[in-house]
Amino acid sequence: MAGLVKTQQGSKVKKSLGDRIIDVIIYIVLGLVALSTVLPFLYVLAGSFATDKELTEKAFFIIPEVWSLNAYKYAINTANILRGLKNSVILTMAGTICCMVFSLTFAYPLSKKHFRGRNFVLNMVIFTMLFGGGMIPCYLVYNAYGLYDTYWALILPALISPFNMIIIKNFFQELPQELEDAAYIDGCSDLKTFTRIMLPLSKPVIASISLFYGVGFWNDYFSSMIYLNSPEKYPIQIQLRSIILLTSQISEVAMDYYDMNGAPPDKAVKMACTVIATVPILCVYPFVQKYFTKGVMVGAVKG
């Protein structure tokens, strides 16, 4: 008994010196890790508002001395960036809505243990996670469907991610069975139970899975590169790549800008474009963050 009291005091009130040193080290290491993830963003954000002079003179800064919007003016005046942004917004919204409709309606029947054919369909879905046609057969087949150079080539092949679908299915399964039973006794059809009872209760999973799908569409680069041919359809990621990584192009475009505003804010423009392409995702993130950890946790439970 005496020993218990002692250790309780020991664990709550006092820690040994060695323990406290380890604590401090852990806090510092985690702080450094967190800093290393945000510093690149902060630097680019600061640089996008800075003058070119400051960017060449100082190696690193978080708050620019002289604020300038030149980089953004340039980025916005370049039609490609705005057009890419518009395309990405359209693609992301349309794609996410389609994906959610297909995934939710597909997951609901599969969430019912009594559903006949459930195992067959689930195995069929899981098999696609293990094996697939691969890039080239997909490319030929989707083109044969007439999807080439349309946004459908980006949306339709991504309609249901098996992983996301299973997260939704598990979420449905964990909702109290009594609700559905009560709805059934009151004469609700399966469809009505789904739309009136299940969907309103599924806000957390809808929020997190929408985020997953939305981020996927917003960030997509490779499919757009393969399937889109007309430059007026290019999303922001493709524009961003051509501005930053294929540096030869920027100097050509920049030539037009030289005469209008004096020196071209070359480096700052790249940074401004990076910011423009990043900010939309980061704006959504805080609102959905509380949901998605939950969503991922539910999905992590095998089902």
Add this chain to the structure above:
Amino acid sequence: MLGKKKKNVVTLSDGRTITLHRMSTWQYMKQHKWLYIMLLPGLLYFILFKYVPMGGLVIAFKDYSPFRGIWGSEWVGFGQFKKFFDTPDFFRLLRNTLGISLLQLVLYFPAPIILSLFLNEVRHSGYKRLVQTLVYVPHFVSWVIVASLTYQLFNVTDGVMNVIYKAITGETFDILSKSSTFWGLIVGQDIWREAGYGTIIYLAALAGVDQEMYEAARVDGAGRWRLMWHITLPAIKGTIIMMLILRVGGLLNTGYEQIFLMRNDLNIEMADVFDTYIYTRGIQNGQYSFSSAAGMFKSIVGLILVLGSNKIAKMAGESGIY
């Protein structure tokens, strides 16, 4: 006991018996017609966009020509596969793919585990949440942005890291256009982007650990390391093994986007992997059958690796994933 008939006899409290019949499938489908209607679009999706392309793999055994179509093209058996294994590229691709994957396994795979062990030690919940919120962020930005940030930080002419490094040592270092640093560059990007997000699944497993176990062990005189070794690690062992199976299964999947974005003429010798090769040979050069064979080889090896590692995990007494 009830025989093989699908019949269920229930005895009521007053001694009468009633027989419950299993509904016939037709009746069931009629009663739950909405469930089947809801299932239909998704089912069509899987058939049209997943299973039809699998059927399209037949072109790996043909000499596909766009004019004659998939079915009209000539059969060549395993000719395309043989051609693929015989190219000098094959060995280079295998080396790069496995090199990057194994480096990921050694350096990137443990990163989220270590990070979550650290986070698990933090008692101050506000600080913990702050760190978590920040380290999840990179997962949500695209590879294009990760690549852009990398260029802006590390390029030789005006990248921050190089400017700072030059101020200190008077020299520059170039990791973007050298073969020798390419693998490290890729794995470094992976760690930066995914290590934080990867902790979610481990922290979820740790959230299920009863805090009283720690208390009890402390009463018994266990120090920090013993708590970690005997409580925390066993709690996430199942998750670690599950993630390991997935990683081993994806050993040949190095991903297209990241490598495609970071690769250039100067580092291509160490940068070309199966995925990028299939893209350049297939979509850029139009050698559809040849690159389908390469893709099929990759898919089948991947399938064997997943099933194999899953089996090994099960034999070792773990639950596996399938």
